[in-house]
Amino acid sequence: MILKIVGLSLLLAIMAFLLRSFGFKGAGVFAAIAVIAVFSAVSGELATLSSLVGASTLFSGEASRYAGTIIKLVGSGYLFGICSDVCRELGEVGIANGVTVAGRVELFALTAPYLGKILELGEELLG
Protein backbone atom coordinates (compact mmCIF):
# COMPACT_ATOMS: atom_id res chain seq x y z
CA MET A 1 0.00 0.00 0.00
CA ILE A 2 2.83 2.38 0.89
CA LEU A 3 4.53 1.79 -2.46
CA LYS A 4 1.22 2.30 -4.29
CA ILE A 5 0.63 5.67 -2.60
CA VAL A 6 4.21 6.85 -3.10
CA GLY A 7 4.15 5.71 -6.75
CA LEU A 8 0.77 7.38 -7.40
CA SER A 9 1.95 10.62 -5.78
CA LEU A 10 5.14 10.71 -7.81
CA LEU A 11 3.27 9.91 -11.03
CA LEU A 12 0.70 12.65 -10.41
CA ALA A 13 3.44 15.13 -9.47
CA ILE A 14 5.36 14.39 -12.70
CA MET A 15 2.16 14.74 -14.73
CA ALA A 16 1.35 18.08 -13.07
CA PHE A 17 4.90 19.27 -13.74
CA LEU A 18 4.67 18.29 -17.42
CA LEU A 19 1.26 19.97 -17.79
CA ARG A 20 2.64 23.19 -16.26
CA SER A 21 5.68 22.95 -18.53
CA PHE A 22 3.45 22.73 -21.61
CA GLY A 23 1.45 25.73 -20.39
CA PHE A 24 -1.71 23.81 -19.50
CA LYS A 25 -3.99 26.24 -17.61
CA GLY A 26 -5.88 23.55 -15.72
CA ALA A 27 -2.75 22.34 -13.87
CA GLY A 28 -4.14 23.67 -10.56
CA VAL A 29 -7.33 21.63 -10.96
CA PHE A 30 -5.24 18.61 -11.82
CA ALA A 31 -3.19 19.10 -8.65
CA ALA A 32 -6.39 19.32 -6.59
CA ILE A 33 -7.73 16.11 -8.15
CA ALA A 34 -4.34 14.49 -7.48
CA VAL A 35 -4.55 15.40 -3.77
CA ILE A 36 -8.05 13.91 -3.55
CA ALA A 37 -6.86 10.76 -5.32
CA VAL A 38 -3.92 10.32 -2.91
CA PHE A 39 -6.12 10.97 0.09
CA SER A 40 -8.71 8.46 -1.16
CA ALA A 41 -5.93 5.89 -1.32
CA VAL A 42 -5.14 6.35 2.38
CA SER A 43 -8.76 6.69 3.54
CA GLY A 44 -8.93 2.91 3.99
CA GLU A 45 -5.88 3.10 6.26
CA LEU A 46 -7.53 5.87 8.29
CA ALA A 47 -10.56 3.66 8.86
CA THR A 48 -8.23 0.89 10.01
CA LEU A 49 -6.50 3.33 12.41
CA SER A 50 -9.87 4.41 13.82
CA SER A 51 -11.02 0.84 14.38
CA LEU A 52 -7.61 -0.04 15.87
CA VAL A 53 -7.85 2.79 18.41
CA GLY A 54 -11.43 1.81 19.19
CA ALA A 55 -10.44 -1.80 19.79
CA SER A 56 -7.21 -0.88 21.61
CA THR A 57 -6.71 -2.17 25.14
CA LEU A 58 -5.79 1.41 26.09
CA PHE A 59 -9.46 2.31 25.90
CA SER A 60 -11.77 -0.10 27.64
CA GLY A 61 -15.53 0.25 28.06
CA GLU A 62 -16.76 3.82 28.18
CA ALA A 63 -13.30 5.17 27.33
CA SER A 64 -13.48 3.80 23.78
CA ARG A 65 -16.33 6.25 23.13
CA TYR A 66 -14.05 9.15 24.05
CA ALA A 67 -11.24 7.72 21.90
CA GLY A 68 -13.65 7.39 18.97
CA THR A 69 -14.71 11.03 19.33
CA ILE A 70 -11.09 12.23 19.51
CA ILE A 71 -10.20 10.24 16.37
CA LYS A 72 -13.20 11.78 14.62
CA LEU A 73 -12.09 15.24 15.74
CA VAL A 74 -8.51 14.78 14.52
CA GLY A 75 -9.69 13.13 11.28
CA SER A 76 -12.15 15.93 10.61
CA GLY A 77 -9.43 18.46 11.34
CA TYR A 78 -7.18 16.83 8.74
CA LEU A 79 -9.98 16.51 6.15
CA PHE A 80 -11.16 20.10 6.45
CA GLY A 81 -7.54 21.27 6.51
CA ILE A 82 -6.69 19.42 3.29
CA CYS A 83 -9.88 20.62 1.63
CA SER A 84 -9.14 24.20 2.65
CA ASP A 85 -5.55 23.91 1.38
CA VAL A 86 -6.76 22.55 -1.98
CA CYS A 87 -9.19 25.47 -2.35
CA ARG A 88 -6.42 27.89 -1.44
CA GLU A 89 -4.13 26.17 -4.00
CA LEU A 90 -6.77 26.81 -6.65
CA GLY A 91 -6.79 30.47 -5.69
CA GLU A 92 -10.23 30.28 -4.05
CA VAL A 93 -9.38 31.94 -0.73
CA GLY A 94 -13.02 32.73 0.02
CA ILE A 95 -14.06 29.10 -0.36
CA ALA A 96 -11.00 28.04 1.67
CA ASN A 97 -12.10 30.31 4.52
CA GLY A 98 -15.64 28.98 4.20
CA VAL A 99 -14.35 25.42 4.48
CA THR A 100 -12.38 26.39 7.62
CA VAL A 101 -15.49 27.91 9.20
CA ALA A 102 -17.54 24.86 8.24
CA GLY A 103 -14.82 22.71 9.83
CA ARG A 104 -15.04 24.70 13.04
CA VAL A 105 -18.82 24.28 13.10
CA GLU A 106 -18.47 20.52 12.50
CA LEU A 107 -15.82 20.24 15.24
CA PHE A 108 -18.05 22.21 17.60
CA ALA A 109 -20.97 19.90 16.79
CA LEU A 110 -18.79 16.87 17.59
CA THR A 111 -17.60 18.39 20.88
CA ALA A 112 -20.90 20.00 21.91
CA PRO A 113 -22.16 17.01 23.96
CA TYR A 114 -18.88 17.04 25.92
CA LEU A 115 -18.92 20.80 26.42
CA GLY A 116 -22.48 20.44 27.68
CA LYS A 117 -21.31 17.67 29.97
CA ILE A 118 -18.47 19.83 31.31
CA LEU A 119 -20.88 22.64 32.14
CA GLU A 120 -23.34 20.17 33.64
CA LEU A 121 -20.64 18.53 35.79
CA GLY A 122 -19.28 21.92 36.83
CA GLU A 123 -22.73 23.07 37.83
CA GLU A 124 -23.35 19.79 39.69
CA LEU A 125 -20.04 20.02 41.56
CA LEU A 126 -20.40 23.67 42.47
CA GLY A 127 -24.06 23.32 43.38
Added chain:
Amino acid sequence: MKWAVTVFVIFAVFCFPIVASADAPEDFISDFSSLIPEGTLDGVGDGEALAEAVGFERILSEIYGILAENGGRLAAFFSLLIGLALLCALAGTLDGGLAHTVRSAVLAVSAVAIFESISDLVGVAVEALSETSSFFGGLIPIMTAVTASGGGVSAASVSAAGMSLTLGIVGGLTDGILGSLVSAMFALGLISELGGGSCAGLFKSAKGIYTFAVGLLTFLLGATLSLQTVIATATDGMMIRGAKYTVSGLVPIVGGTVSGALSTLASGLAYAKSFIGVGGVAIIVTIALAPTVLMLAYRVALSLAVDFLGYLDTGGGVKCFSSMLGALDCLIATYALSTVVYIFEIILFIKSGVGIL
Protein backbone atom coordinates in the same frame (compact mmCIF):
# COMPACT_ATOMS: atom_id res chain seq x y z
CA MET B 1 -5.08 14.47 113.97
CA LYS B 2 -7.70 16.74 112.44
CA TRP B 3 -5.68 17.31 109.27
CA ALA B 4 -4.97 13.59 108.96
CA VAL B 5 -8.73 12.89 108.95
CA THR B 6 -9.16 15.64 106.34
CA VAL B 7 -6.49 14.05 104.12
CA PHE B 8 -8.10 10.64 104.58
CA VAL B 9 -11.49 12.03 103.56
CA ILE B 10 -9.99 13.70 100.46
CA PHE B 11 -8.20 10.47 99.62
CA ALA B 12 -11.38 8.49 100.09
CA VAL B 13 -13.36 10.91 97.89
CA PHE B 14 -10.73 10.67 95.15
CA CYS B 15 -9.95 7.01 95.38
CA PHE B 16 -13.19 5.33 96.33
CA PRO B 17 -14.74 5.63 92.88
CA ILE B 18 -11.50 4.36 91.41
CA VAL B 19 -11.21 1.33 93.70
CA ALA B 20 -14.94 0.68 93.46
CA SER B 21 -14.63 0.37 89.70
CA ALA B 22 -11.78 -2.11 89.94
CA ASP B 23 -13.02 -4.14 86.95
CA ALA B 24 -13.18 -1.02 84.78
CA PRO B 25 -10.19 -1.74 82.44
CA GLU B 26 -11.89 -4.84 80.99
CA ASP B 27 -15.13 -2.90 80.66
CA PHE B 28 -13.39 -0.14 78.77
CA ILE B 29 -11.75 -2.62 76.43
CA SER B 30 -15.09 -4.32 75.93
CA ASP B 31 -16.74 -0.93 75.17
CA PHE B 32 -13.96 -0.21 72.72
CA SER B 33 -14.33 -3.62 71.06
CA SER B 34 -18.02 -2.95 70.46
CA LEU B 35 -17.04 0.29 68.72
CA ILE B 36 -14.67 -1.34 66.21
CA PRO B 37 -16.12 -0.99 62.70
CA GLU B 38 -16.58 -4.22 60.80
CA GLY B 39 -13.63 -5.21 58.66
CA THR B 40 -11.02 -3.08 60.43
CA LEU B 41 -9.51 -4.93 63.43
CA ASP B 42 -11.44 -8.18 63.24
CA GLY B 43 -10.52 -10.80 65.83
CA VAL B 44 -8.24 -8.49 67.81
CA GLY B 45 -9.06 -9.21 71.45
CA ASP B 46 -5.80 -8.73 73.36
CA GLY B 47 -2.61 -6.71 73.31
CA GLU B 48 -0.58 -9.37 71.55
CA ALA B 49 -3.04 -9.64 68.69
CA LEU B 50 -3.23 -5.85 68.49
CA ALA B 51 0.57 -5.54 68.35
CA GLU B 52 0.53 -8.01 65.47
CA ALA B 53 -2.33 -6.16 63.79
CA VAL B 54 -0.48 -2.83 63.77
CA GLY B 55 2.78 -4.36 62.53
CA PHE B 56 4.58 -3.21 59.41
CA GLU B 57 3.89 -6.51 57.70
CA ARG B 58 0.15 -6.16 58.13
CA ILE B 59 0.15 -2.58 56.84
CA LEU B 60 2.11 -3.70 53.78
CA SER B 61 -0.24 -6.60 53.24
CA GLU B 62 -3.23 -4.20 53.55
CA ILE B 63 -1.67 -1.90 50.95
CA TYR B 64 -1.00 -4.85 48.68
CA GLY B 65 -4.60 -6.03 49.14
CA ILE B 66 -5.98 -2.60 48.24
CA LEU B 67 -3.75 -2.38 45.15
CA ALA B 68 -4.62 -5.92 44.11
CA GLU B 69 -8.35 -5.27 44.59
CA ASN B 70 -8.25 -2.07 42.54
CA GLY B 71 -5.53 -3.24 40.13
CA GLY B 72 -7.90 -3.56 37.16
CA ARG B 73 -9.40 -0.15 37.74
CA LEU B 74 -5.98 1.49 38.14
CA ALA B 75 -4.60 -0.24 35.05
CA ALA B 76 -7.64 0.90 33.03
CA PHE B 77 -7.15 4.46 34.27
CA PHE B 78 -3.44 4.45 33.43
CA SER B 79 -4.13 2.99 29.97
CA LEU B 80 -6.77 5.67 29.40
CA LEU B 81 -4.28 8.39 30.34
CA ILE B 82 -1.58 7.03 28.06
CA GLY B 83 -4.11 6.61 25.23
CA LEU B 84 -5.38 10.17 25.71
CA ALA B 85 -1.81 11.46 25.84
CA LEU B 86 -1.06 9.76 22.50
CA LEU B 87 -4.24 11.15 20.95
CA CYS B 88 -3.39 14.64 22.27
CA ALA B 89 0.02 14.26 20.63
CA LEU B 90 -1.71 13.15 17.41
CA ALA B 91 -3.90 16.26 17.54
CA GLY B 92 -0.71 18.27 18.03
CA THR B 93 0.57 17.16 14.61
CA LEU B 94 -2.21 19.09 12.93
CA ASP B 95 -1.39 22.57 11.60
CA GLY B 96 -3.32 25.24 9.77
CA GLY B 97 -6.41 27.21 10.69
CA LEU B 98 -8.22 24.38 12.47
CA ALA B 99 -5.29 23.15 14.57
CA HIS B 100 -6.15 25.22 17.65
CA THR B 101 -9.84 24.29 17.48
CA VAL B 102 -9.07 20.57 17.17
CA ARG B 103 -6.59 20.68 20.06
CA SER B 104 -9.06 22.51 22.33
CA ALA B 105 -11.82 20.07 21.43
CA VAL B 106 -9.55 17.05 22.09
CA LEU B 107 -8.54 18.48 25.48
CA ALA B 108 -12.17 19.11 26.45
CA VAL B 109 -13.08 15.49 25.64
CA SER B 110 -9.95 14.27 27.49
CA ALA B 111 -10.86 16.34 30.57
CA VAL B 112 -14.34 14.77 30.70
CA ALA B 113 -12.84 11.28 30.27
CA ILE B 114 -10.34 11.80 33.11
CA PHE B 115 -12.87 13.43 35.40
CA GLU B 116 -15.37 10.61 34.94
CA SER B 117 -12.67 8.16 36.04
CA ILE B 118 -11.69 10.00 39.21
CA SER B 119 -14.88 11.78 40.23
CA ASP B 120 -15.90 9.06 42.70
CA LEU B 121 -12.69 9.62 44.71
CA VAL B 122 -14.19 12.76 46.28
CA GLY B 123 -17.14 10.74 47.56
CA VAL B 124 -14.84 7.96 48.81
CA ALA B 125 -12.68 10.45 50.74
CA VAL B 126 -15.62 12.32 52.28
CA GLU B 127 -17.29 9.03 53.24
CA ALA B 128 -14.09 7.73 54.88
CA LEU B 129 -13.66 10.98 56.82
CA SER B 130 -17.26 10.82 58.00
CA GLU B 131 -16.68 7.23 59.14
CA THR B 132 -13.54 8.36 60.98
CA SER B 133 -15.43 11.25 62.62
CA SER B 134 -18.19 8.94 63.71
CA PHE B 135 -15.69 6.43 65.16
CA PHE B 136 -13.76 9.20 66.92
CA GLY B 137 -17.03 10.58 68.31
CA GLY B 138 -17.77 7.17 69.85
CA LEU B 139 -14.22 6.94 71.20
CA ILE B 140 -14.34 10.25 73.12
CA PRO B 141 -16.52 9.01 76.03
CA ILE B 142 -14.39 5.86 76.41
CA MET B 143 -11.12 7.80 76.41
CA THR B 144 -12.54 10.35 78.85
CA ALA B 145 -13.81 7.59 81.17
CA VAL B 146 -10.42 5.82 81.13
CA THR B 147 -8.60 9.05 81.98
CA ALA B 148 -11.10 9.91 84.73
CA SER B 149 -10.90 6.38 86.18
CA GLY B 150 -7.16 6.77 86.44
CA GLY B 151 -7.66 9.74 88.73
CA GLY B 152 -7.13 12.29 85.99
CA VAL B 153 -10.40 14.11 86.55
CA SER B 154 -9.05 17.48 85.40
CA ALA B 155 -7.15 15.89 82.51
CA ALA B 156 -10.30 14.04 81.44
CA SER B 157 -12.39 17.20 81.38
CA VAL B 158 -9.67 19.09 79.48
CA SER B 159 -9.16 16.35 76.90
CA ALA B 160 -12.91 15.73 76.49
CA ALA B 161 -13.44 19.41 75.75
CA GLY B 162 -10.50 19.45 73.34
CA MET B 163 -11.55 16.28 71.52
CA SER B 164 -15.14 17.46 71.18
CA LEU B 165 -13.88 20.76 69.78
CA THR B 166 -11.61 18.94 67.33
CA LEU B 167 -14.44 16.67 66.26
CA GLY B 168 -16.72 19.66 65.75
CA ILE B 169 -14.18 21.65 63.77
CA VAL B 170 -12.76 18.84 61.61
CA GLY B 171 -16.23 17.31 61.13
CA GLY B 172 -17.54 20.74 60.10
CA LEU B 173 -14.63 21.26 57.73
CA THR B 174 -15.17 17.81 56.23
CA ASP B 175 -18.91 18.10 55.80
CA GLY B 176 -19.09 21.77 54.95
CA ILE B 177 -15.87 22.65 53.17
CA LEU B 178 -13.80 19.66 52.01
CA GLY B 179 -16.34 18.18 49.60
CA SER B 180 -17.36 21.57 48.22
CA LEU B 181 -13.76 22.80 47.94
CA VAL B 182 -12.47 19.77 46.07
CA SER B 183 -15.59 19.61 43.91
CA ALA B 184 -15.08 23.26 43.05
CA MET B 185 -11.46 22.51 42.15
CA PHE B 186 -12.53 19.74 39.77
CA ALA B 187 -15.28 21.92 38.34
CA LEU B 188 -12.84 24.77 37.72
CA GLY B 189 -10.39 22.32 36.19
CA LEU B 190 -13.04 21.12 33.78
CA ILE B 191 -14.41 24.53 32.93
CA SER B 192 -10.92 25.96 32.41
CA GLU B 193 -10.55 23.48 29.54
CA LEU B 194 -13.17 25.46 27.66
CA GLY B 195 -10.85 28.44 27.71
CA GLY B 196 -7.73 26.36 27.11
CA GLY B 197 -6.25 27.57 30.42
CA SER B 198 -4.93 25.83 33.48
CA CYS B 199 -6.07 26.13 37.08
CA ALA B 200 -2.98 24.51 38.58
CA GLY B 201 -1.89 27.76 40.27
CA LEU B 202 -5.35 28.37 41.67
CA PHE B 203 -5.52 24.80 43.01
CA LYS B 204 -2.15 25.24 44.66
CA SER B 205 -3.42 28.37 46.42
CA ALA B 206 -6.68 26.72 47.51
CA LYS B 207 -4.80 23.68 48.79
CA GLY B 208 -2.39 26.00 50.60
CA ILE B 209 -5.22 27.94 52.25
CA TYR B 210 -7.03 24.80 53.44
CA THR B 211 -3.89 23.03 54.67
CA PHE B 212 -2.70 26.24 56.34
CA ALA B 213 -6.06 26.65 58.11
CA VAL B 214 -6.17 23.03 59.30
CA GLY B 215 -2.43 23.08 60.10
CA LEU B 216 -2.78 26.25 62.19
CA LEU B 217 -5.81 24.78 63.90
CA THR B 218 -3.91 21.56 64.63
CA PHE B 219 -0.98 23.53 65.99
CA LEU B 220 -3.15 25.73 68.22
CA LEU B 221 -5.27 22.83 69.43
CA GLY B 222 -2.21 20.64 69.91
CA ALA B 223 -0.24 23.28 71.76
CA THR B 224 -3.04 24.37 74.08
CA LEU B 225 -4.31 20.83 74.67
CA SER B 226 -0.80 19.49 75.32
CA LEU B 227 -0.10 22.21 77.86
CA GLN B 228 -3.50 21.88 79.53
CA THR B 229 -3.25 18.08 79.63
CA VAL B 230 0.27 18.15 81.05
CA ILE B 231 -0.73 20.59 83.81
CA ALA B 232 -4.02 18.81 84.56
CA THR B 233 -2.32 15.37 84.65
CA ALA B 234 0.43 16.69 86.90
CA THR B 235 -2.13 18.29 89.24
CA ASP B 236 -4.20 15.11 89.43
CA GLY B 237 -1.11 12.97 89.96
CA MET B 238 0.25 15.24 92.65
CA MET B 239 -3.01 15.26 94.60
CA ILE B 240 -3.49 11.51 94.39
CA ARG B 241 0.10 10.61 95.13
CA GLY B 242 0.22 13.06 98.05
CA ALA B 243 -2.98 11.64 99.50
CA LYS B 244 -1.81 8.06 98.86
CA TYR B 245 1.50 8.66 100.59
CA THR B 246 -0.12 10.37 103.57
CA VAL B 247 -2.76 7.71 104.05
CA SER B 248 -0.22 4.88 103.64
CA GLY B 249 1.82 6.47 106.43
CA LEU B 250 -1.04 7.42 108.71
CA VAL B 251 -3.31 4.41 108.36
CA PRO B 252 -0.82 1.50 108.25
CA ILE B 253 -2.93 -1.52 107.22
CA VAL B 254 -5.88 0.01 105.34
CA GLY B 255 -3.66 2.62 103.66
CA GLY B 256 -1.23 -0.02 102.40
CA THR B 257 -4.01 -2.23 101.10
CA VAL B 258 -5.73 0.64 99.27
CA SER B 259 -2.41 1.78 97.86
CA GLY B 260 -1.69 -1.74 96.54
CA ALA B 261 -5.15 -2.01 95.03
CA LEU B 262 -4.66 1.34 93.32
CA SER B 263 -1.34 0.23 91.84
CA THR B 264 -2.97 -2.91 90.43
CA LEU B 265 -5.83 -0.84 89.02
CA ALA B 266 -3.36 1.68 87.58
CA SER B 267 -1.55 -1.06 85.67
CA GLY B 268 -4.86 -2.29 84.27
CA LEU B 269 -5.85 1.22 83.26
CA ALA B 270 -2.46 1.87 81.64
CA TYR B 271 -2.98 -1.31 79.60
CA ALA B 272 -6.55 -0.29 78.69
CA LYS B 273 -5.34 3.17 77.73
CA SER B 274 -2.60 1.82 75.49
CA PHE B 275 -4.93 -0.80 73.97
CA ILE B 276 -7.69 1.70 73.25
CA GLY B 277 -5.28 4.37 72.02
CA VAL B 278 -3.25 2.11 69.75
CA GLY B 279 -6.39 0.31 68.60
CA GLY B 280 -8.05 3.67 67.87
CA VAL B 281 -5.09 4.85 65.79
CA ALA B 282 -4.99 1.47 64.01
CA ILE B 283 -8.69 1.70 63.14
CA ILE B 284 -8.38 5.26 61.85
CA VAL B 285 -5.34 4.24 59.80
CA THR B 286 -7.24 1.22 58.44
CA ILE B 287 -10.24 3.39 57.49
CA ALA B 288 -7.95 5.99 55.90
CA LEU B 289 -5.61 3.54 54.17
CA ALA B 290 -7.85 2.38 51.31
CA PRO B 291 -8.84 5.88 50.07
CA THR B 292 -5.29 7.19 50.61
CA VAL B 293 -3.63 4.36 48.68
CA LEU B 294 -6.21 4.66 45.91
CA MET B 295 -5.80 8.44 45.63
CA LEU B 296 -2.01 8.16 45.68
CA ALA B 297 -2.08 5.47 42.99
CA TYR B 298 -4.29 7.70 40.81
CA ARG B 299 -1.93 10.58 41.51
CA VAL B 300 1.10 8.54 40.43
CA ALA B 301 -0.69 7.56 37.20
CA LEU B 302 -1.64 11.18 36.46
CA SER B 303 1.83 12.41 37.30
CA LEU B 304 3.40 9.85 34.94
CA ALA B 305 0.94 10.86 32.21
CA VAL B 306 1.90 14.55 32.68
CA ASP B 307 5.58 13.59 32.32
CA PHE B 308 4.74 11.51 29.25
CA LEU B 309 2.88 14.47 27.70
CA GLY B 310 5.86 16.69 28.49
CA TYR B 311 8.06 14.17 26.69
CA LEU B 312 5.67 14.27 23.71
CA ASP B 313 5.92 18.08 23.85
CA THR B 314 2.15 18.56 24.10
CA GLY B 315 1.82 21.82 26.04
CA GLY B 316 -1.98 21.91 26.05
CA GLY B 317 -2.19 18.32 27.26
CA VAL B 318 0.22 19.05 30.09
CA LYS B 319 -2.00 21.97 31.20
CA CYS B 320 -5.15 19.85 31.05
CA PHE B 321 -3.68 16.88 32.93
CA SER B 322 -1.95 19.21 35.43
CA SER B 323 -5.30 20.80 36.28
CA MET B 324 -6.69 17.39 37.20
CA LEU B 325 -3.50 16.56 39.10
CA GLY B 326 -3.81 19.83 41.04
CA ALA B 327 -7.39 19.05 42.04
CA LEU B 328 -6.39 15.53 43.10
CA ASP B 329 -3.46 16.92 45.12
CA CYS B 330 -5.86 19.26 46.86
CA LEU B 331 -8.10 16.31 47.76
CA ILE B 332 -5.20 14.19 49.07
CA ALA B 333 -3.70 17.01 51.16
CA THR B 334 -6.96 18.03 52.80
CA TYR B 335 -7.98 14.43 53.44
CA ALA B 336 -4.63 13.43 54.97
CA LEU B 337 -4.44 16.50 57.18
CA SER B 338 -7.98 16.01 58.50
CA THR B 339 -7.15 12.37 59.41
CA VAL B 340 -3.88 13.33 61.09
CA VAL B 341 -5.74 15.68 63.49
CA TYR B 342 -7.72 12.72 64.89
CA ILE B 343 -4.60 10.57 65.22
CA PHE B 344 -2.85 13.41 67.03
CA GLU B 345 -5.68 13.64 69.58
CA ILE B 346 -5.48 9.91 70.33
CA ILE B 347 -1.69 10.05 70.70
CA LEU B 348 -2.18 12.87 73.22
CA PHE B 349 -4.58 10.59 75.10
CA ILE B 350 -2.02 7.75 75.16
CA LYS B 351 0.79 10.04 76.26
CA SER B 352 -1.19 11.69 79.09
CA GLY B 353 -0.60 8.62 81.31
CA VAL B 354 -2.58 7.35 84.32
CA GLY B 355 -2.92 9.73 87.27
CA ILE B 356 -2.78 7.11 90.03
CA LEU B 357 0.26 5.30 88.65
